[in-house]
Amino acid sequence: MEKIKKITSMQLFLPIVCLVAVLLINVITTPGFFKISINNGVLYGYIVDVVNRASELVILAVGMTLVTAASGGQDISVGAVMAVAGAVICQILSGGEVSVNQIANPIILAVIAGVIVAGICGAFNGFLVAKLNIQPMVATLILYTAGRGIAQLITKGQITYIRDESYQVIGGFIKGCPVPTPIFVAIIVVVITMVILKKTALGLYIESVGINGDASRLVGLNSTMIKFLTYVICGVLAGVAGWVASSRIYSADANNIGLNLEMDAILAVALGGNNLGGGKFSLAGSIIGAFTIQALTTTLYAMNVSGDQLPVYKAIVVVVIVVLQSPVFKKFMATQKARKAAAQGGGQ
Template identity: 75%
Template sequence: MNITCKNFKSGFRKLSGRRLFMPFICLVLVLLVNVIKTPDFFEISIKNGVLYGYLIDIINRASELVILAIGMTLVTAASGGQDISVGAVMAVAAAVCCQILSGGKVTTNTFDNPLLLAILIALAVALLCGAFNGFLVSRLHIQPMVATLILYTAGRGIAQLITKGQITYIRVDSYKTMGGYIGSCPVPTPIFFAVIMVSIVYLILKKTALGLYIESVGVNGRASRLVGLNSTKIKFLTYIICSVLAGVAGIVASSRIYSADANNIGLNMEMDAILAVALGGNILSGGKFSLMGSVIGAYTIQALTTTLYAMNVSADQLPVYKAIVVIIIVVLQSSTFKKQLAGLKIRKASKAIEGGQ
């Protein structure tokens, strides 16, 4: 019996020591809270050939945030700072894509230009935004949050100029599929976009040395230069990747509402992306990172939002409750809190030994 208990404790320590353990536990806890208020929360059904359920809604609605979070993870790891312009870049990419498709008209029922061309140009513009941010951070050594504040402030204004201050509507079914459903497939298309983007970035990091280079530059940029790594190029590249991913998220978000709404697409999503990185157990000062941790963090944030709505919390009150829960989760994942908890256990064990003597 004692051997079994020891094996269990040893196995639990190994499991709890893994980086993804706490992010996963936090996600599970947020989901389990729903069982009390909403007994059918975990039920999934098919209606009119489409998957329905709270879980499907969470996975679907979190797609854009997942895409943003993986880009934010790379930027954070390499530069020790965050790109707060990703929401604005989403709006710019959506505006460019819709304007090309509509040929400058406010509403269109047919494409004036090929869809693929519009998407490629929109992503190219997003790439330029990333190059601008990357140049300021990597070449001019401006603090990341200050450097990206420029596009954070001006990005939506640029999107408004592109759309001439109006919402551009694309009422074409093939455009709606990116934010809706493909043919008779019951799974929402944004989920596929999220899976594809995560898979591509994950494979690039695993099959090349880029992931190791990013961690090395984030831990110590000067030491990395001494061993032959070009920290400037690596930081520059992460900002480009982050903005291109923001462009993809912007196009998906635009497809959901089949329009380019410069004022609302990506609004405040940069903060959720940063939170997703933090909830994923990543250090915001740079260095080692967990891509899957950020993905779990993104789903945790969306699960929390869905949970609060299911509990009839109003949109005005949502940020308050959300902030309280996020603070609790971040504290639980804090290394300082874990050390204090471990110290408390040691003191209790010492007292127990002294008492036994």
Template identity: 80%
Template sequence: MEKKWNVKKIAGMRLFMPLVCLLVVLLVNVITTPGFFKISVNNGVLYGYIIDVVNRASELVVLAVGMTLVTAASGGQDISVGAVMTVAAALCCQILSGGAASATAFQNSFVLAIIVGLLGAAVCGAFNGFLVAKLNIQPMVATLILFTAGRGIAQLITKGQITYVRVGSYKVLGGYIGKCPIPTPIFAAVLVILIVYLILKKTTLGLYIESVGINSTASRLVGLNSTMIKFLTYVICGLLAGAAGLIASSRIYSADANNIGLNLEMDAILAVALGGNVLGGGKFSLMGSVIGAYTIQALTTTLYAMNVSADQLPVYKAIVVVIIVTLQSPVFKKALASLKSGHKARKTAAEGGNQ
């Protein structure tokens, strides 16, 4: 029983700093924007800063989940996820751009477009996985190929134009389902988290990913197919990037290859780091990355509320992120523990001298 309690205690400590960081950012929001947590209903739809944070973070949450698995298994990051989002959006919107003669025809083409978009993103993930897992190319270098070429591929698909979808039903994915007041992307993000969490907990995949990330050679010697496990994480990451791309394109009712997912790959990596995950691979916390994603979006909303321009936003965000990551770093924690133990030793010595 004691051992079980210790494991739960360690898991709780892993989420402690990410939660503290999120609470600090939310506290700053409350101070700078007193009505931050105020939620109102207008035309049957929920409005408010906090709703906007949770809604706008949906794509980042989906990306962070995939990035967590890739980081844990390969000890590297997939910097192509933003470009993969555009590929999925381009494929989906290109199929739907002609509209539909009837509701049934649209329904069929909508399902086809979603499947093709997700499959295209999964193929991109498989390409990255092949380079990393099979050819042993460093992840950052391997994924740099699609990071550079992905948006060009999307431009070829859309013939260099912003592809608009003229069917109102396509807005559901990035908007609202019927009269439901909660934005659909929030449901999509929660669904992704639940599915991946259940797969990791109910199967041995999570354990295998951690084992390969900690020591790929040792995992192979005990019978694990480390190559396939790494490959699989990149396919999942690509698939989730595709899902994020479909949500993003539905929000703007079009496929904009130049702007969809722009710089989101960096935010996804930051979300993993803020979640307390080791970027070198191994043990990971899925919920920590989710918390990190919401922290980044809350920070972005805070800076916009403080009238920080979009050009200056990365500078302020970088400063805050550096502080947060430093507070979570093992070196800082070790130094803090050393100072604490030293203070305790001096106090004990002082008390002994007084006696």
């Protein structure tokens, strides 16, 4: 009994339950959902799709968690920053042409440039939020609206195609490896972030700044710098996500790369049981949240729900999950349980 109580009171308990619940729907509706086979030399199956397609969202959710924890607000520009990074990378690779069959510049150069530009976008957001104390939502609204315009400017309003096998590796497969590359990218990002947070005191600093910025400053933490850093990290990660997304379609589609993904990233953070008002955070929770969202999308595809009804089902599931995790509901459940226990005690 004690053990069960301990497990259910863990922060990660509810997010995991939600993910499992979404996956369990498939046991009934789509029996073949969990089947994984090797097809054409690569892993093949719905579960592989979920993990593969969630990669960008996982990467974004990591950045979003840090930003949320430190500043108590969200960066809504990440989707647009993804488009900017994709545009920069493809434009450098194409050497200014609209469509090329051979890359004009080394990929590593283009990717570094793309990620640096994304980092600069993050730094811009960070400057507005940390230095000028502008509300995060308002500060990042600037790049949210302007970002895709900037991406359009970079690509001169056209979709830049890079039809070169070598560019498709990061969004597809490494030759001879059956696991989709985006999964590796997501794992690398998560591991590096975890190591930095665990090995340095950065994680602790972020939490303390998020809980009380002034108090943290008084004990000697440079809270402005820490907030600024989280936005830079978030920008860089958006750049990495943009790289993966543009490699998947071997092109820079400024209008559509990362479209509405910022909202999914925020949702992932919320589904992970994190407080959107800042403070303590759980990276693992956000990652589970990201997988839950993608599992839901893939589930609905597998059930062949028609396109115009898709958002409704998604909304219903999200509402249920969010309500389940809300503090008021948790408290209500706790009092119910206590009452039940008291009634049982009285009957004896």
